[in-house]
Amino acid sequence: MELEFERIIRENAGVLHKLCRIYTYNADEYEELFQEMLVQIWHSTKNFRGEAKISTWIYQICINTALGFQAKIVRRKNRFETLDGKVFVYPATDMEKDEKLQKLYNAIRELKPIDRAIVSLYLDENSYEETANILGISKTNVATRLMRLKKQLVEKLSAYE
Amino acid sequence: MNEEELTNLWKADQTAPTIDFAALQKSLNIWHDKLRRKVKIEIVIQSAATAISLIPALFLPKMMFASLFGVILGVWYVRELRGLYKEENTPNYLDIKHSLNVKILAFKQFIRRTRFVMYVFSPLIIPALFYGLNIFNNPLLTTTELARSLLIFFIIYETLTFIATEIYFKVLYTPALNELKNLLRQLESDE
Numbered sequence: 001m002e003l004e005f006e007r008i009i010r011e012n013a014g015v016l017h018k019l020c021r022i023y024t025y026n027a028d029e030y031e032e033l034f035q036e037m038l039v040q041i042w043h044s045t046k047n048f049r050g051e052a053k054i055s056t057w058i059y060q061i062c063i064n065t066a067l068g069f070q071a072k073i074v075r076r077k078n079r080f081e082t083l084d085g086k087v088f089v090y091p092a093t094d095m096e097k098d099e100k101l102q103k104l105y106n107a108i109r110e111l112k113p114i115d116r117a118i119v120s121l122y123l124d125e126n127s128y129e130e131t132a133n134i135l136g137i138s139k140t141n142v143a144t145r146l147m148r149l150k151k152q153l154v155e156k157l158s159a160y161e
Numbered sequence: 162m163n164e165e166e167l168t169n170l171w172k173a174d175q176t177a178p179t180i181d182f183a184a185l186q187k188s189l190n191i192w193h194d195k196l197r198r199k200v201k202i203e204i205v206i207q208s209a210a211t212a213i214s215l216i217p218a219l220f221l222p223k224m225m226f227a228s229l230f231g232v233i234l235g236v237w238y239v240r241e242l243r244g245l246y247k248e249e250n251t252p253n254y255l256d257i258k259h260s261l262n263v264k265i266l267a268f269k270q271f272i273r274r275t276r277f278v279m280y281v282f283s284p285l286i287i288p289a290l291f292y293g294l295n296i297f298n299n300p301l302l303t304t305t306e307l308a309r310s311l312l313i314f315f316i317i318y319e320t321l322t323f324i325a326t327e328i329y330f331k332v333l334y335t336p337a338l339n340e341l342k343n344l345l346r347q348l349e350s351d352e
Contacts (some may be wrong), residue, residue, distance in 0.1 A: 006182050013177035034178065042189050044254040057254060064253035064260045071340035088178040088185075101174050104167065114347040117257065123171035136258030137348060150164055157162045 005045050009038065012058045015124065022108045022116045023066040033069050034088065040065045052133070059126075059134045063117045070113045107156040111149065118142065119149055203243075207236050224293035230286050237278065245271045261345045268338045272330055279326045280319065287314050 009016075016037050024030045040061050048057055108116050114135075121131045128146075132139045162170075211232045218225040244250055251264045291297055291311065302310070 002186060006186075009180060009182075009185075013180060014175065017177040018171075018174065038180075038185060039189070039192065040248075040253050043248050044252070047252070047254055060256055060260070061253045063257055064255070067257065067261070067344055068253070068264070071337045071344065088180045100170055104170055112347050113344060114257075123168055125168070125172075134256060135348065136256030150167075153167065154162060154164065157167070161162070 005042055008041060008045070008054065008058070012055070015055075015058060016062055018120060018124075019062045019066050019117075021105050022120060023069060023113070025109070029069075033066060036069065037062050037065050053130075055126075056130060056134055059121065063134065066117070067113060103157060103160045107153055107160070110156060111152070115145070115149055118145055119153060122146055122150075203239065207232075207239070210235060221293055223295060224290075227286055227289035227293045230289050234278070234283055234286075238275070241271060241274065258345070258348055261341055261348065265338065265341045265345065268334060268341065272334060272338070275330075276326065279322050283322065284315055284318055287311065287318055 016034060020030050020034045020037070024033050041058065044057075044061055048054070052060075108119055111119060117135065118131065121134060126134070128139045128142045131142045135142070211229075214228040214232045215225070218228050245267060251260075251267050253260060255263065288311065291314075296302070296310075297307065299307075
């Protein structure tokens with residue numbers, strides 16, 4: 001299980017990182033959410049039976065954890081159980097590229113929590129069907145919302161420029 | 162910036178934290194051991210609390226019921242609180258809508274059960290205390306006076322318990338429950 005867990009995390013560290021960036025506002029929150037996602041994936045590995053795609057399963061765990069973080073459940077839960085020590089190093093940033101990215105992340109952070117999940121799934125090129133499966137809503141709902149969200153996002157980014 | 166640039170910028174972000182897997186595995190093992198140790202510690206604390214609460218019963222044997230009652234309430238509450246955050250009760254590997262519904266249900270059940278125990282079950286500690294302090298056998302009190310004082314104590318207890326419990330929920334649990342409901346509403350809004 002340890003090797004499998006390591007492989008899953010290595011392959012999906014980017015997804016965790018992006019979700020943490022759009023659901024947190026500072027380094028402390030980022031660290032707390034990232035560690036909680038690691039714990040949740042580790043804890044849920046035994047429940048993964050391969051019925052769903054591994055990426056779908058990862059998104060479900062990470063978005064659920066991020067929403068739990070949003071509802072301040074994670075912090076309350078961590079009174080009972082928390083991970084000791086620093087287990088990761090935050091990536092060094094490319095300043096020029098990061099300025100543009102920062103604007104993008106800021107624009108996404110201004111959206112409602114559920115909409116942030118939909119946008120990140122879209123930007124990670126998940127199909128409407130995959131997004132609908134991850135969220136538990138209909139494909140039509142995903143399509144309708146994405147149309148509105150893409151427009152909103154482009155407007156927000158234009159306003160920054 | 163158009164949609165395509167947006168997607169390209171997102172995809173170009175290949176950064177991710179460098180994870181120290183040896184340290185992570187060690188931390189996870191410690192975390193797991195800590196959880197198991199906590200369950201053991203909890204059992205020891207509960208046993209000690211039971212023993213301590215039974216001490217008054219050594220001097221006032223009739224206090225046994227009230228003491229045991231207090232211990233049962235304490236043990237029940239600690240278990241209930243731990244259960245609220247247990248992974249098995251609020252799994253994260255379900256789709257978001259399903260998982261939000263499960264979490265909301267867990268919170269509602271926790272609040273409902275705590276209310277029931279606090280308002281219906283816990284007031285029974287009053288007759289237990291009356292019995293423990295031998296008030297029922299007090300020859301100076303008539304049955305009417307006894308019934309009246311029991312009623313007054315019940316009313317005072319219920320009022321204070323109600324205020325304390327509702328403030329406790331309002332401060333600690335209602336905000337989280339409302340946020341979960343809000344997230345579910347957001348998810349279902351365009352359906």
